[in-house]
Amino acid sequence: MLLLIILIPLLSLLFFFFFFLNSNSNSNSKVPKSYPLVGSFFAFLANRKRPLPWLSGIMQVSPSAIFVLRRNYSTRQVFSGNPAVVEHILKTNFSNYGKGHVFNRTLTDFLGHGIFNIDGDTWKFQRQVSSHELNTKSLRKFIETVVDTELSDRLIPILSSAAKQGTVLDFQDILQRFAFDNICKIAFGFDPAYLLPSLPQAKFALTFEDGVRISSERFSAVHPVVWKFKKLLNIGSEKRLKNAISEVREFALNMIKEKKQRLGENESLDSLDLLSRFLSSGHLDENFVTDIVISFILAGRDTTSAALTWFFWLLWKNPEIESEILNEINEKSESPVFDEVKDMVYTHASLCESMRLYPPVPIDSKEAVNDDVLPGGTVVKKGMRVIYFPYAMGRLEMLWGSDWAEFKPERWL
Numbered sequence: 001m002l003l004l005i006i007l008i009p010l011l012s013l014l015f016f017f018f019f020f021l022n023s024n025s026n027s028n029s030k031v032p033k034s035y036p037l038v039g040s041f042f043a044f045l046a047n048r049k050r051p052l053p054w055l056s057g058i059m060q061v062s063p064s065a066i067f068v069l070r071r072n073y074s075t076r077q078v079f080s081g082n083p084a085v086v087e088h089i090l091k092t093n094f095s096n097y098g099k100g101h102v103f104n105r106t107l108t109d110f111l112g113h114g115i116f117n118i119d120g121d122t123w124k125f126q127r128q129v130s131s132h133e134l135n136t137k138s139l140r141k142f143i144e145t146v147v148d149t150e151l152s153d154r155l156i157p158i159l160s161s162a163a164k165q166g167t168v169l170d171f172q173d174i175l176q177r178f179a180f181d182n183i184c185k186i187a188f189g190f191d192p193a194y195l196l197p198s199l200p201q202a203k204f205a206l207t208f209e210d211g212v213r214i215s216s217e218r219f220s221a222v223h224p225v226v227w228k229f230k231k232l233l234n235i236g237s238e239k240r241l242k243n244a245i246s247e248v249r250e251f252a253l254n255m256i257k258e259k260k261q262r263l264g265e266n267e268s269l270d271s272l273d274l275l276s277r278f279l280s281s282g283h284l285d286e287n288f289v290t291d292i293v294i295s296f297i298l299a300g301r302d303t304t305s306a307a308l309t310w311f312f313w314l315l316w317k318n319p320e321i322e323s324e325i326l327n328e329i330n331e332k333s334e335s336p337v338f339d340e341v342k343d344m345v346y347t348h349a350s351l352c353e354s355m356r357l358y359p360p361v362p363i364d365s366k367e368a369v370n371d372d373v374l375p376g377g378t379v380v381k382k383g384m385r386v387i388y389f390p391y392a393m394g395r396l397e398m399l400w401g402s403d404w405a406e407f408k409p410e411r412w413l
């Protein structure tokens with residue numbers, strides 16, 4: 001009885017809050033309602049397994065492609081697909097939008113002080129050294145040595161033999177192996193030999209995969225307390241994460257020791273991988289260079305393989321575009337590999353178009369260092385997350401016109 005006396009007013013109060021005090025003025029049905037105390041928490045929970053279509057649906061009906069979501073009572077997040085806003089946070093006011101606490105807390109176990117997980121001077125230094133790795137000259141050298149070898153010795157033979165024998169391959173898996181070999185050679189001059197006809201279970205690749213997967217699952221925990229508690233007790237996924245991280249680090253550390261030794265014996269190392277570059281610039285702290293290598297592998301691994309997987313999937317669905325690309329390749333395949341790809345404008349446009357619809361990094365976020373006002377007037381408070389959203393941007397009529405859903409490379413020409 002006492003319970004009822006307490007419960008009835010409480011329930012009516014909640015009912016009142018939920019249905020009459022709807023604090024969200026936007027009446028569009030796609031925009032999740034925000035309630036006092038809980039914000040849009042339940043809408044978030046309901047769409048936890050399909051966040052991209054859910055959030056981009058909201059983006060499509062939001063004026064100026066910007067909306068603010070209340071994760072819960074205390075936390076608001078800005079989602080933006082508006083190009084002026086994206087330019088503001090990534091360029092114009094770059095220094096005000098850092099990686100922030102959520103990233104730090106969630107990813108430090110795996111990424112340490114690698115480029116993906118830091119701001120400020122350490123970031124700037126890593127960025128400068130890494131950008132040498134991505135300038136035209138280094139890129140050219142890598143395409144002509146690393147990527148070309150991986151293509152001609154591994155990818156093409158595997159595909160030709162499958163074609164000849166009529167075997168079915170998991171192409172996404174093949175492309176992930178391809179990307180992993182390439183990025184490891186670029187990051188630390190090590191060949192994991194993951195793309196072999198036997199499709200081996202390469203240990204380094206698999207533990208790296210585990211580390212990435214479990215770390216990113218932390219983001220979708222109902223509350224961070226859940227994974228922190230598991231970590232504290234060293235159970236379940238957190239126990240597996242701990243093992244994966246220590247295996248990846250031990251592996252990288254051995255590579256680094258070996259490389260340092262060779263660097264000590266030789267005056268200079270003529271290899272161009274990122275690790276040699278850091279070591280030769282005098283950065284010999286093993287934990288620090290391990291962090292750097294791990295971030296770099298993460299950066300290049302899934303991105304390139306996801307881009308290629310969607311690209312080939314779209315070509316399979318659009319045979320007329322495939323033959324257009326084949327024509328261009330046949331016409332322009334005379335010069336050295338790096339020069340010939342520069343002239344392939346239609347192929348280039350098709351890759352851009354593919355990444356418009358299926359961007360390898362579909363959503364990414366920053367945290368405001370100080371209060372700011374975004375172009376268009378949205379107010380950002382210190383500590384708020386500002387999320388830019390390539391997946392939704394590729395689906396905006398205001399940017400691409402009413403045929404945004406079509407795969408049309410021509411729009412880039």
Ligand code: HEM
Nearest residue numbers: 115116127130186296299300301303304307359360361364
């Ligand atoms: C299709 C392929 C790729 C896509 C779509 C892509 C996309 C991105 C995006 C969206 C970011 C985050 C930028 C930010 O929010 O500040 C990023 C960062 C980064 N990417 Fe890529 N990436 C790709 C391939 C690669 C490759 C192959 C490498 C290395 C060889 C690489 C190295 C990096 C590094 C080092 C960062 C960190 C930059 C920083 O924090 O300053 N990426 N990439």
Ligand SMILES: *[C@@H]1O[C@H](CO)[C@@H](O)[C@H](O)[C@H]1NC(C)=O
Nearest residue numbers: 071072073074075102223224
């Ligand atoms: C609200 O959500 C944010 C982001 O998920 C979280 O960090 C914060 O702890 C939550 N606040 C409360 C009061 O639950």
Ligand SMILES: *[C@@H]1O[C@H](CO)[C@@H](O)[C@H](O)[C@H]1NC(C)=O
Nearest residue numbers: 098099100101104117118119
């Ligand atoms: C993450 O936290 C560590 C220590 O807790 C700090 O040294 C580092 O600067 C933080 N990084 C960011 C990006 O906030």
Ligand SMILES: *[C@@H]1O[C@H](CO)[C@@H](O)[C@H](O)[C@H]1NC(C)=O
Nearest residue numbers: 262265266267268269270271
């Ligand atoms: C020094 O480097 C060259 C190639 O740059 C290599 O062939 C040689 O074995 C190295 N010497 C030692 C002692 O490691």
Ligand SMILES: *[C@@H]1O[C@H](CO)[C@@H](O)[C@H](O)[C@H]1NC(C)=O
Nearest residue numbers: 092093096369370371372373
């Ligand atoms: C950038 O952000 C700061 C807050 O750190 C703000 O005071 C300033 O007005 C912003 N600059 C621009 C160009 O919007």
